[in-house]
Amino acid sequence: MVAKQVIAGLVAAVVAGGWWPDRALAQNTHEQAPATQEYALDIPRLPIIEALKEFTTQTGLLISFWPDAQTDQTRMVGPLRGKFTAEIALTRLLAESGLVYRRTNARSLVVMAPSLLGAPRNGVSGSDEDRSRLAEGQIYLQKKHRPPEPSLAAADQPGSAAIIGAPAVDHVDEVIVTGSRIERAGEGPAPVQVFTRRMIEDLGASSIPDVLRYTPQQPFTRAGHFYPGGAQYSQMRGIGVDTTLILINGRRVVATSNNLSLNAFDLNSIPLAAVESIEVLSDSASAIYGADAMGGVINVVLKKEIPQPLLDVEYGGASGGADLLRASFSAGFNTERLRTSVIFDYYRRDFLLGSERDLWRDQDYSRYGGTDHRNVAGLPGTVSSLRGDNLPGLSSSFAMVPEGSSGIGLTPQDFAGTAGLRNKSSSSAALSIVPAVDQRSIVVFGEYDLTPDLTAFAEVLYTDREVNSQEGTYFLQSAPVPANNPFNPFGQPVLVDVVLDGLGPRRFQHETEWLRGAFGLRGPLSSTWEWEVAGLVSTESGATLSTMDLSTERVNAALASTDPTRALNPFVDGPAGSPALLTSLIEPDRNHHFSRGRQFSAFLHGDWFELPAGPIRAVVGGEWRDESMIYDDRTLPVDDSRDMRAAFTELRVPLLASAVSNHDDVLSLSLAARLDDYSDFGSSLNPQLGLLWRPIDDLLIRGSYSTSFRPPSLFELHAPRTTVAQSGISDPARNDALSTVTFVAGGNPNLRSIEANSMTAGFVLTPSEVPGLRLLANYWSINTDHRVTFVHFSTMLANEAAFQDRIVRDVPTAADIAAGIPGRLLQIDLSRMNFGRLTTNGIDVEAKYQHTTRWGEFTPRLSATWVNEFTVVDVPKVPPVNRVGVANPNGTIPRWRVVGSIGWKRNGVGLSTTLDWLPGYMDANLSGPTGRRLSARTLVDVQASFAVDELIGPSPLWDDLKLQLGVKNAFNETAPFADIGYSLGFDSSQGDLIGRFSYLRLSKGF
Template identity: 45%
Template sequence: MKIGTLAGALASSVCIVAIATPAQAQERAFDIPAGSLRAALDAYNRQSGRPLIYRAEDVRGARSPGYRGTASPEAALDAVLTGTGFSARMDSSGAIAIVRAGDRSGTGPSEVRAEAPQVSDSTDIVVTGSRLRRMGNDSPSPVTTFDRAEIDRLGSATVSEVLRYLPQQPYARAETYSSTGAQFVELRGLGLDSTLVLLNGRRLVPSAADALFNAVDLNAIPLAAVERIEVLSDSASAVYGADAVGGVVNVILKKSIDRPSITLRYGGADGGANEYRVSGAAGIDTGTLRLSLVADYFRRDTLLGRSRSLFSDQDYRRFGSIDQRSTSANPGNVYSLSGGNLPGLTSSFAAVPASGSGGNLTPADFSATAGQLNLESTGVYESIIPASRRASIFAFGEIDISPIVTLFAEGLYGNRRTDSLYDPSSLFQETVPADNIYNPFGEDVLVDYLFAGVGPTDTINRSNMLRGVLGLRGRVSSWDWEVSGLRSHEDGYNVTTNSVDFAQADCLLTNPAARVGGACNGITGSLNVFQSGPGGEATLLASLVANPARVHYSSDGTQLLAFVRGSLFSLPGGAVEVVAGGEWRRESISNSRSLTIRPDREAIGLFSEAHVPLVGSGMNVPGIYELGLTGAIRYDHYTDFGDTLNPEVGVTWRPMPDLLFRGSYGTSFRTPSLFELYAPRTTFVTSVRDPRRNNQLTSGVTRFAGGNPDLDPVSGKSLTAGIVWTPRFVPRLRLSASYWSVEMKNRVGAFPVAVLLATEADYPDRVIRADPTPADIAAGLPGVIRSIDISRINYGSLKTRGLDLSFDYGVMSRLGDINLSLAATRVFAFDTITRPGVVDLERLGVASGQGTIAKWRATGGLQWSRGGISLGTTTRFVSAYDDVDPGLQARNGRIIPAQFYVDFQFSADLERIFTSQASGRSVQLTAGLVNLFNRLPSFSEVGFNVGHDFSQSDMRGRFGYISLSYQF
């Protein structure tokens, strides 16, 4: 797998195509189709491994004859440029500038450095982590990139699946974590709301259906339209504003499509989760007008719990744990109401006999099951992976309205449906009266019962999302500018069906003579919970189904962005680059369950960045080949909570051309979400144990919950320091290491009742007590609790630090191209505090329901290609960690073993293999296996009732896929 550090910010007028280091000058096979020069240069970059630098507007409209055959990289490039009016010029670093023939003043390597794997997709360069015109490998903060070729090699079907191969994301929650089937990203494990997600460099509004998490559902982004995914695993609030505490994920969609194409894909796992995808893309480039369109349809079938043993058999005693099967079973269980023996039996409880039929049972029929219980693995009904359908269309267009001004627009439409199944409704300790015609005991009894005859509860989530961008950009001398507006809207609903109306069930359990009119909503007869089976006729069961519970939701976002950037003046080390701009946005979220959370929120941001090259490569300073400083600062004002100012500083130092030291420090923030601030207050009566009254159980306590408009923003600070080595004597070798540290304060959370009562002295206004009675005073006790307030509050902090390591190496020879890579993250500490002065259970190397932080995560890859055929394997590794008892929140002595997942892929370009002429067409056949050795999760108690750690495991198991792509 090739995951490189992204080339950083550069002028929108400059297009960079690059790889890590120059390749050896031996001959190799090339297959570069005729067409636009820009597409030919992109293809040359991918096939040769040579860094190229050129101005996109210079090559616009130029056509290349292409090249197919075996030649040295130099000869192949000459053939590609034949008749185009352009030539190549190389400097000592190996970077190649594409300039007009005879031009000695074009963009050269002294202005930009090309080292990271990136293929630009338009003149509108979108680079994560900075708005400056600098290259990413010279940036103080590293950026990891999954380009399109890498995405295809991984065999992933969604953006979230791609990010599973990112070691900086310590865990990935299963789709069933959210009732909508949403998937999120959590860099460094800092929380769902601490990673900013961008689409083409502009922020996405958090998904309305998941307002509780204040996070973007990655499933809203069609992977078929993605050109690359850039990940900055460092705070970036000084550049992008709120929510970038843990880092930034920037998804870049395809904007330049030289030839139309269509792709078909099918995949499946044992027992379900079959996938079907059809996608197509087309584009137009007339020189002044550029249009592209990508359409994608994706369907995934469900994977039911009955297909995996940890769900189908929840008796975990076989792993040395406990039996977690439910007593709400079918057939069910009967209990004495008084606690004494059931009539005619020697026990207070008994299992309903499996052979029970109708109303003919007597107490004697229970003699064999007295003292026994029926137990049910309800996981068999649940969807491990929910069924889903997604249809998306992405369109991009731009037109040059003058030699220096371009009008651009983009639009994304998505329609999604997710269908999640849960276990059927059930009765637990429900009273069945003596006069129920099926009650064989002649007295009131208690019953546990599963409505298996009604079937699983079904939650359907549907949404439509529309997002559009319109803007202008241009260039004046050495300065460029951009003004753009964005509008997004999401509308949908969540509906729960096939759940039981318990009022109807209660009516059907009572004496028919006591019913109004002798019927329950027109249904006569009684519900039979003393048999193995559905419990009644079809009409009776149909009457039990409650009306669908529907929740509507919507979100709106409007953004305006303007900036200008360029060279302020020149120093001996180079030009001082600056950018300055402003941003305005308005967001709103509504939910019919909690009414409108707030009509809207507005924010205004002002930002500026600068890069100062203190020492340049031409200054001949001993020990300093290059030295640069960067700085960024951003001011944000929010209408609902105030102001915040966040700076960031960085340094880059090259003692020699192939060795880079870098570091950065910055502050960041996250605004409280609209849900956290304005979720309506709710109240209900409960019982609590009072630690100040000797753990007395106090009933009738009013509990308040909801938002808190007085919340402060979450603040953070981050530090990174690293080294990158690209030795010139070993072409295509790149080694890097980065130390990182992140600290967050004022984290927002709902107060657990036990934590609140244990720290009552710190929050006296949240626990209201009655005046102590004379007896209380005599005993030294406070008054009884009348109410508690567990609404959200700033009270938590988190500190984590670690080391990122990466290795990339490539060899090109007549036997083929070989690429070897390894990326790993070692976490040294992960400390959280959720109440003053008290440290939580250690999170590092310990299973956690909040998401397990393993000490090591790594991804390695090995790829070989030659003559249109490629083979590749990718390995994911998670180090062993301790399991915990979720109830006691303590280690239980069990070790979750290290996890290795191996993927394999084969790909063949059939057109290249069987056709000798360079037609420009491509027929790509790809087949692969994810989790080749069918590694299923080890048992873990942290996943109560599911038997595994869902933050680290993939219950899908081995997954095979095949795709066919045709480029016309």
């Protein structure tokens, strides 16, 4: 909402414009903005709120907006183009709005209704601190009440004020500050990157993972086919998808249940059309939010205020498929006490198959110096002898089925021309590079003022999603064909490798319904304290239908049948049987999953007491949460739940203030602590310390230190124990003798939480000599211990002393004792364990500049992350391995990630381009680096936008009509061949096979 919580007393303070004499003197000395200064402006026709935001962005001046009850805050104003003083510009901009303005000091103005003009210019009461906050454009939300001054209270109903200014703030509505529950403007102890709605549109993103691809603090993003169901997750700093906490409007989400073992949230579940902004905190925050915030926090802020109905349609596609259609409609309804909005979104994306890309069309990677990963089964198939001797009548043990063969009446001599030939196929040709998606979503927000001091709020998000992925073709590999098979021409049992033509591709279908509702009350407790209580319920239910597997029993029966109408004919160049027979071989597997999360939280925040440098601001509260998961899988069913209780507090302590500073304080300390207690594994206490120091107005130096944790998931703790016996296991303790070993897998109720500590230190420079410029550098370090991991049995046997509790041996025989070897190997426990460490550190840098000239508005940005170290210890007695710059199946950590962009807008026309640069790195396989260096790559996106009414003039037909044309990956860069991809042939953590993607987007306001 448009700053409904800013109290009238603060607005009166802005109108008053009162200052300490020495602060006023400092402002006159350092921040001259004379009334005669002219600004080059290019403001399209917009709602009054949006127009004033553009005014502040292009001038650097600060606007406080104070309407009365009758003011239409969605009233359209503008356009305004040219070079004007601030006074002339506002006079023209507000001409048709019925509003007036008043300058309060050299850099601040207030816009108000004429009925409020009787307010004395410099005589309204309010603390100096309040005046300075508002005059400096800082966002300071306090309790909402009637204005104390008679001149302002004369209005029939209390209005609301919004600080429109401060160029660093792209959109000022209700403020949700990621990384703290204490509301603040500007920077905090840890860096937060914000993707505003305008930035999201300029990027041409169609989903939240698309947006996060431009976050350099995320070293890699998996290709769309990597996770089942087309899911996509975030993992800040690359330390695991289960170590980045996802929030919606500041409240955590429940892990997606379809990939239960990952303990992570599928970001595709949230429709991008409903997103107002995305806040990315690249620092640990368990002291604020609790579990999982080890690598960082991503807060998705949903739209709450929609000034006018909006229809948005997008269509795009790549060469050969991946066609995308997205349509959304949003609308809002506001009264004096009620604010509501609703968003409907439909998203559909079609397949892009591997046959459309050369790398998957032919998986013989020997042409790149790699391995031939083609499937030994092809069409027509290949016949082999059982024991490796020559097939009857042939000079080889294998032969390809002759092309064009009917499979009837064949003799061994028919195979003479293909003896020694083996037909292969590329199974990835039928694999989906992009799965097919059909998704419908509804988002509803409502807020109602029950009394002037009590507000109720609610938000609901519903998503119905269906994802279909292709997983290749059906085939038989080394399938035994008995001698009595009516089509077997060799008169003895043989083996066949053949693709089953006529069955179509294997499919994996995933259906999910997700419903999330949050509700609560908030209001003032006193003049300086506020309270909030909120509840949240989230349920997700779904089903997966897999038609990927063939029934071994049915296949063997069909191969052994003596009835030609019921027997499989693998010797034909075509379908091996009737459609009914082939279909009967498929063994569908349907699983159901369900998750539920409930949460209740309550907290107080406000000013505790005054210090000489200012008030101590405090937050104290508690939280209760429970989670339950049901996964109906025939091999690893899970049905369990747990609950959690937490208490937390947070303080912001000003240590030093200066009368000549334009900020609240020069030196401040942030303290936070949180205690979480889980019903199934124990408790964890996590503190956080932050420091902000501003030696001069233009420079902020900051740092933070915190601890964090990630509890073992329900799957890791409670998955059922299963056993399987396997023969031929080499035992190094018994001179590599082969044994039959029983392997145990499943949950481990004795797991402890993963623990981490992190620190950040850096600076933010905003030179006053160059308005609109912001420079940032930040050093970060994360150390994790007790990682929950899976250790391969060969590693355990090679380091048996470290895993004695997981290896069971028989009592040594007398011969064993005489030979000095242990007893026979019986059992190995492969369930997850707490083992290993991970240490990573590096530097983030960012530069952005917003500059308006007579030629338009320019917005260059550059952000980069340099990783100094990413060392892991996963094997006992082995030195740490630094993964930086070396391909890894767990995700490649590049030395650099660099994202740069530049945008330009003028007279309704906008152009933008974004570059995503990745340096070269070393390729690897299971044995380590291969010596091949993968070349650097640069992805270039371009977009053009047109505001039609500004280009050709206003008309009811095209008012508020916007057209966007864009190309992502304009130069059609696809991932190069890499051994680390094995059969896929490329590094799926650092590229994809989609290539160039073009799109067209139309939006129309009503």
